[in-house]
Amino acid sequence: MAVESAPLLRLDGVDLGHGRQIVLANLTLDLHAGERVALLGQSGAGKSTLLAALRRRLAGDVAWCPQSHGLVPQLAVYHNIYMGRLERHSALANLWNLIRPERRAWAEIAALCEELGLDGLLRRPVAQLSGGQRQRVAIARALYQQRRLFLGDEPVASVDPHQALRLLALIDERHATSVVALHQRELALSHFDRVWGLRNGRLELDAPTRELDLADLDRLYPAADAPHPTTDVQRRAEAGDA
Amino acid sequence: MRERVPGALRGDSPGLSLARRSLMLVALCLLALPFADLAIIAHDPWAELARMAGGLAWPSWSALVSPLHAIALTVGVALWGTALGVLLGFPLALIFARSRLVRAGCAFVRAIHELFWALLFLQVFGFSAVTALAALAVPYAGIFAKVYAEILEQTPGTAAASLPPGVDRLSRFIYTELPLVWSRLTAYTRYRFECSLRASVLLGFVGLPTLGFHLESAFREGRYHEAGALLWLFYLLIGSIGLWSHRRLVPWLLLASLFVLGPWPQVDGGLLWRFVSQDLWPAPLREGDWSGLIAWFTEIPDLLPAIANTLLLGLMGTVGALLVALLVWPLASRHFGNRPSRFAGKAVLVGLRSTPELMLAFIFLLLLGPSMLPAWLALALHNGALLAFLAARHADNLQPGMPGLTASGRYAYELLPRLYPGLLALLFYRAEVIIRETALLGMLGVATLGFHIDSSFEYLMFDQAFFLLLVTAMINIAVDALARRYRPRDVVMDDPCSR
Numbered sequence: 101m102a103v104e105s106a107p108l109l110r111l112d113g114v115d116l117g118h119g120r121q122i123v124l125a126n127l128t129l130d131l132h133a134g135e136r137v138a139l140l141g142q143s144g145a146g147k148s149t150l151l152a153a154l155r156r157r158l159a160g161d162v163a164w165c166p167q168s169h170g171l172v173p174q175l176a177v178y179h180n181i182y183m184g185r186l187e188r189h190s191a192l193a194n195l196w197n198l199i200r201p202e203r204r205a206w207a208e209i210a211a212l213c214e215e216l217g218l219d220g221l222l223r224r225p226v227a228q229l230s231g232g233q234r235q236r237v238a239i240a241r242a243l244y245q246q247r248r249l250f251l252g253d254e255p256v257a258s259v260d261p262h263q264a265l266r267l268l269a270l271i272d273e274r275h276a277t278s279v280v281a282l283h284q285r286e287l288a289l290s291h292f293d294r295v296w297g298l299r300n301g302r303l304e305l306d307a308p309t310r311e312l313d314l315a316d317l318d319r320l321y322p323a324a325d326a327p328h329p330t331t332d333v334q335r336r337a338e339a340g341d342a
Numbered sequence: 343m344r345e346r347v348p349g350a351l352r353g354d355s356p357g358l359s360l361a362r363r364s365l366m367l368v369a370l371c372l373l374a375l376p377f378a379d380l381a382i383i384a385h386d387p388w389a390e391l392a393r394m395a396g397g398l399a400w401p402s403w404s405a406l407v408s409p410l411h412a413i414a415l416t417v418g419v420a421l422w423g424t425a426l427g428v429l430l431g432f433p434l435a436l437i438f439a440r441s442r443l444v445r446a447g448c449a450f451v452r453a454i455h456e457l458f459w460a461l462l463f464l465q466v467f468g469f470s471a472v473t474a475l476a477a478l479a480v481p482y483a484g485i486f487a488k489v490y491a492e493i494l495e496q497t498p499g500t501a502a503a504s505l506p507p508g509v510d511r512l513s514r515f516i517y518t519e520l521p522l523v524w525s526r527l528t529a530y531t532r533y534r535f536e537c538s539l540r541a542s543v544l545l546g547f548v549g550l551p552t553l554g555f556h557l558e559s560a561f562r563e564g565r566y567h568e569a570g571a572l573l574w575l576f577y578l579l580i581g582s583i584g585l586w587s588h589r590r591l592v593p594w595l596l597l598a599s600l601f602v603l604g605p606w607p608q609v610d611g612g613l614l615w616r617f618v619s620q621d622l623w624p625a626p627l628r629e630g631d632w633s634g635l636i637a638w639f640t641e642i643p644d645l646l647p648a649i650a651n652t653l654l655l656g657l658m659g660t661v662g663a664l665l666v667a668l669l670v671w672p673l674a675s676r677h678f679g680n681r682p683s684r685f686a687g688k689a690v691l692v693g694l695r696s697t698p699e700l701m702l703a704f705i706f707l708l709l710l711g712p713s714m715l716p717a718w719l720a721l722a723l724h725n726g727a728l729l730a731f732l733a734a735r736h737a738d739n740l741q742p743g744m745p746g747l748t749a750s751g752r753y754a755y756e757l758l759p760r761l762y763p764g765l766l767a768l769l770f771y772r773a774e775v776i777i778r779e780t781a782l783l784g785m786l787g788v789a790t791l792g793f794h795i796d797s798s799f800e801y802l803m804f805d806q807a808f809f810l811l812l813v814t815a816m817i818n819i820a821v822d823a824l825a826r827r828y829r830p831r832d833v834v835m836d837d838p839c840s841r
Contacts, residue, residue, distance in 0.1 A: 159507045170504025174521040183517050187508035194513040245506055 108133045108249070108277060109157055116146070116153045123149040124301055131279065133248075136272065138288035139281040140305075141298030142321050147281040150298065151253050154279060158249060163275065165242035167253035169234055173227035177218060177237055180226055181209045184244035209244065215270060216240050217263075231258045239267055243274055250275040257283065265291070285317045357759055360766055360830060364664065371661040374654050380718070383711025390709050397566025398573060405568040407556070409575060411602070416552040416579070418599030419471065420542040423478025424535045425596060430479060431486025438491035448484035453818035454811055455782045456481055456541040457700075458792070460548050461799045462811070465621075466614050471603035474550050478538050485534065493526050494519065536583060540698045543576060547700060547785065553579075554701070561704060580696045621804040642806060643794060645813070652790040652817060655714060656777040659721030663776065664769050666726025667733060671761075674734035677742065677752055691734075694727035703783050717783040717790075725772055733765050763830045770829035774822040781814045791817070 107130035116124040123146040131137065131154070139147050148167060155162050163184075171180050179198065182205055186194060189202075197205070206222075213219050216236045226234060235258050242250060250271050256264035264284065268291055271278060279296075282288050288295055289309050297305030297320040304320060305312075351362055384390065434444055460477035467473040501518035546554025553576055560569035586595075626634030672678040673687025694702075699720045706716030742756040784792025791814045798807035 164504060164506070166500070166504045168500045168504075170500045170502075170518075172501045172518055172521045174524060175517070179517065183505060185506070186513050186517060187506050187510070189513075191510050191512040195516060198516065241504075 107131055109154065111153075114153075116149050118149070122301075124298070124303070127303055129296065129303060129306055131277070134276050135294055136277070136292045137279045137294045137296055138292035138309075139279055139296045139298070140283070140285065140288055140317060140320050145298040145320075146301060147298060148253055150296075151251055151279065151281060155251055158251075161247055161249045163242040163245040163247040163250050165238050165250070165252040165255045167257075167281075169238040171226045171234060171237060171241075174225060176223050176225055177213065177229070178206065178209055178222040180237055181212065181241045181244050184241040185246075209240075212240050212244060216267075232260075232263070235259055236267070239271070243270065246274075248276055250278040250280070252278070252280040254281050254283065256280075256287075261287075285314055288317065289314065356763065356830075360763055363828065363830075364766060367657075367664070368661055371657050374657060377650075378654055378658065378718075379713045380715045381711070381713045382715065383713060384709060387709045387711075393564075394566050394569075394705065394709075397568075397570035399570070400567060401571035401574050402567035403571050405565065406571055406575075409556075409572070412551065412553045412556055413575065413579060414599065414602045415471075416539065416542045416554075417595070418602045419474045419478065419545065419550075419552060420535060420538040421592070421596055421599055422471075422475050422603065423542065424482060424531070424538045426475060426479035427482025427486050427534070427538075428531060430483035432490060434483065434487035435490035435494060438487050439495065444487065448487045449819050449822075450484070450815050451481050452484035452488065453778065453815035453822075454481060455778050455792075457544055457548060457782055457785065458795060458811055458814070460545055460550070461796070461807070464548065465799070465804065466617050467607050467609065469549055469551075470605075470607040472607055472609075474542070474545050474552070475603075477545065478541055482534060482538065486531075489530055490527060493523050493530065497523050532587070535587065536580065539580060539583070540696070544698050544700050547704075557701065558704070561708065577693065577696060581692075617804070622808040624805040624809070638805075642809070644789070645794075645810075648784075648789060648791045648794050648810075649813070649817065651714070651788070652777070652780050652784075652792075652814075653821075655717055655721070655780045655783070655788065655790055656773070656821065658714075658718050659725065659776045659780060660769065660773050662718060662722025663725035663729060663772065664766075666722050667729035667765060667769070668758075670726065671730035671733040671737070672749075672753060674731060675737045675757075677737060677757060678749055688731075691727045691731045694723050695731055697724065699724040699779050700782060700786070703786055703788075707786050712787045714788055717780070717786070717788045720783070721776055721779060725776055729765060729768055729772065732768060733761050736764060737761055767830045770825040773825040774818065777818055777821045781818075 109131040111127050111129050114127050115122045116127060127150070139150065141147050155164055172183075178201060182197060182201075185205075189197070193202070196202075210219070210222060213222060216239065218233065218236055218240065221229070221233070226237060229237065235255065239252075239255055242252065242255075252271070255271075256267050259267065261284070264287060268280070268287070271280070280292070289312060292309055294308050295305055295312060295317065296303060297317065299305075299320050299322070305316065307316075351358055351365070434448065437444055438448070456477050459480055460473055463473040463476045467476070497519045501522065502514055505514060505518060542552050543554040543557070546552040546556065547558050549555065553572060557569060557572045557576070560566070560572060620628065624635060624638045626632070626638050670687070670691065674684060674691050676684065678684075679687065702724055703717050703720035706719050710716050737757050740757060740760055742752060744756065747756060781790055781792040781795070784790035784794070785796045787793060791810055795807050795810045795814070798804070798810060
């Protein structure tokens with residue numbers, strides 16, 4: 101493992117947020133090349149904020165798979181995946197590709213789709229796919245970007261556990277480093293090198309997975325140990341509002 | 343302790359504030375009503391109405407001279423007018439938010455009705471297709487620019503945000519923005535085409551040989567059976583749009599209609615330049631003679647009464663449309679009546695909505711004689727039906743929370759409170775259209791600005807006509823700004839197809 105090498109990215113006492121509102125205060129962490137990081141925390145804890153910050157700082161190296169998928173429902177699966185490399189072609193080539201698919205891209209995307217169990221769906225508009233299929237299209241698009249680093253915001257949230265494992269394996273196969281927001285705690289322990297745990301706007305947990313067990317992770321979710329469930333509900337409602 | 347019952351309309355719920363706002367509008371209209379000329383001058387309107395109804399019931403198809411050519415020309419003008427409007431308007435929509443100049447220019451060309459543009463272009467291009475196309479394309483470019491810009495502004499940003507960095511603007515637009523709003527853009531274009539079909543018919547009223555030309559002469563000369571046949575043709579044309587304006591067919595229709603639109607006029611460049619640089623401007627202004635300019639101003643007949651009449655008719659039309667819409671929307675809604683009643687209700691609403699208000703006003707004018715009444719009725723009925731139709735469509739998507747209420751209970755407690763903010767917002771959008779049409783109705787003799795514009799053109803006083811057009815546009819823009827200010831905010835029922 102390459103944990104001892106110089107970090108790919110270092111945050112040192114940074115405040116992260118949207119505009120003036122600070123979501124994560126005084127954040128300090130290192131991301132090392134070759135490390136697979138699971139990002140945990142209840143919804144509204146700031147996972148997406150952290151991922152957005154990582155994405156901004158590592159811009160050109162990142163394959164990005166957003167939580168909302170960011171797919172265009174009216175376009176075919178092929179075009180949605182093609183978008184992963186939109187910046188590598190001229191505008192004219194991109195325009196023509198909408199009318200007539202480029203042969204090389206088509207072959208490459210067809211192969212990718214086969215690995216993700218999307219074979220035969222290349223021409224189908226994303227609007228007609230199931231939730232799980234859309235999720236896989238979003239992952240396919242991130243894989244198609246061919247970067248060193250994978251950033252995913254709950255990329256395996258709406259697929260079954262078996263498939264989640266397969267998708268994570270595919271992601272690992274093609275990216276040396278990854279940061280993936282998750283809500284499956286078991287998966288975080290079994291499949292990642294390190295866990296970042298967010299709670300109450302702070303990085304509560306930053307440890308290698310071999311030193312952690314499920315109980316450690318449960319502590320990130322206040323519902324498990326909250327003394328005052330009502331304040332917890334309120335806090336969650338506020339987080340939802342923000 | 344007994345709670346005191348609050349007075350009528352007291353309270354600060356959004357519904358009550360809207361109710362107060364609407365009642366203010368109605369009260370304002372009632373106060374202004376005594377100043378309006380609402381006399382019925384015709385001696386026997388009922389006999390005339392019976393003859394018209396007879397004409398509609400027994401249309402005389404054999405009396406039509408060349409209906410196919412008229413229809414083809416009407417469709418051709420509408421198609422090309424819309425297409426050119428899109429071609430001009432779409433690029434403008436892309437810079438609409440950034441350029442104040444573009445916004446102002448679009449507001450100006452929008453503010454003048456198609457028919458006035460036709461009167462203006464008529465002086466240069468004569469009774470030719472160029473006049474007709476320019477008359478539609480110029481204002482539509484402004485409308486498309488504004489509405490397209492509004493639609494594009496509402497594009498969800500998630501797809502664009504997920505792109506890798508470094509994607510060029512055009513690729514981002516065609517992959518992550520255009521597909522997301524495409525259906526809304528085409529829906530609006532389709533609606534605008536329907537409007538242009540009506541406008542194309544109306545161009546007949548200034549002498550271009552579309553359907554309206556034959557309609558007007560048949561009505562004016564009392565040939566009601568022929569007029570009935572033409573009116574049926576018109577409804578058939580509007581009603582069958584869905585059948586013949588298929589996406590695949592449109593390019594072929596565009597090509598084919600090119601042959602109907604000719605012959606193209608010879609445009610004399612020198613004459614055109616003289617018209618634009620001299621004829622449109624008052625002579626004293628061109629010569630820098632300021633006292634002469636003041637004299638020129640005083641020679642304009644009845645400017646202030648004309649402005650007052652325009653505003654008055656606009657207010658009356660708006661309030662009338664609101665009342666009509668409130669009364670008739672249940673006719674077409676699934677929450678009321680039975681299948682036959684709904685079918686009839688929808689037919690009446692679509693009929694009123696499809697008939698151009700100028701034509702409605704023209705018919706009422708023949709019935710009731712020249713006063714403001716026919717114009718008011720026409721504005722209220724046409725726009726009221728349009729709003730009612732949209733309201734009914736919106737109501738059909740609502741699910742009443744309490745089953746088994748009586749019809750009046752459903753209307754007043756379940757549906758109207760949910761519909762009303764949207765309905766009022768649509769009405770305020772529509773105020774701009776109504777005031778534009780108000781000026782137009784002057785062409786039928788109501789003493790609004792349009793009347794004086796029409797007669798100025800008739801007497802070849804182009805400088806005066808152009809000045810009055812500018813005044814009309816200013817009033818329009820002012821009314822639009824006012825309506826925008828008092829429009830209810832944050833409403834669910836915002837349909838671009840009402841503008």
